[in-house]
Amino acid sequence: MHELGIAQNILQIVQQAVPETGAPCVRIIRIRVGQLSGVVPDSLDFCFSAIVNDTEMKQARLEIEQVPLTSECRDCRQRFPINELDFFCPACKSTNLELVSGRELEVVEIEMADESDGTP
Numbered sequence: 001m002h003e004l005g006i007a008q009n010i011l012q013i014v015q016q017a018v019p020e021t022g023a024p025c026v027r028i029i030r031i032r033v034g035q036l037s038g039v040v041p042d043s044l045d046f047c048f049s050a051i052v053n054d055t056e057m058k059q060a061r062l063e064i065e066q067v068p069l070t071s072e073c074r075d076c077r078q079r080f081p082i083n084e085l086d087f088f089c090p091a092c093k094s095t096n097l098e099l100v101s102g103r104e105l106e107v108v109e110i111e112m113a114d115e116s117d118g119t120p
């Protein structure tokens with residue numbers, strides 16, 4: 001399954017970014033997913049919960065931000081969102097376009113619990 005591999009990737013990134021002792025403090029992992037990556041957020045969420053359950057990070061959850069497809073016209077530099085079949089520039093009708101967003105798959109932020117809660 002596509003999403004399972006991605007979930008494992010995300011877990012690896014977080015494990016590298018957070019020291020081992022910090023793992024139980026990870027609360028929220030914010031990720032950005034481009035529409036073109038083909039990831040189904042619900043499915044990714046489900047896979048991630050399943051794999052973190054065996055780790056110190058089982059309380060962590062994903063917060064998934066979907067990034068819409070955006071294109072830039074190479075002729076007039078207009079930027080616009082792409083709606084499926086409208087693959088031309090709304091300003092000059094050019095089809096000389098460049099995809100500027102929509103392929104993202106990245107960890108944006110890892111939110112940790114406040115550790116100053118009484119333990120010395």
Ligand SMILES: [Zn+2]
Nearest residue numbers: 073076089092
């Ligand atoms: Zn244009």
